[in-house]
Amino acid sequence: MTVPVVLLAIALVAVVALLAAAGAGKLARMDGATYPTALTRAATAFAAVITLTAAVAAALEGLLT
Incomplete structure (x- = not known):
């Protein structure tokens, strides 16, 4: 694999992970969780x-291989 492909894949995974974390945190807050609990769920x-x-x-x- 070439370096640009690997870097693009890493960037894509990071974006997807951040979007999933943001969604989990937002859903936790909408469910009535406190900010620390929502942050914990987002980190998980x-x-x-x-x-x-x-x-x-x-x-x-x-x-x-």
Whole structure:
């Protein structure tokens, strides 16, 4: 893979993770959660997206080599 493709993929994953975190935080606030609780839920969603992406990348790397 070339460096620009890898950087674009990393940027795309970061944007998707941030959008998921923002959505989780907003939904938590709409549900009546306090700001610290909403921030915790947003951080959990962000970490989950990053972890899932790393797991999928590792599985694909194993299949493609």
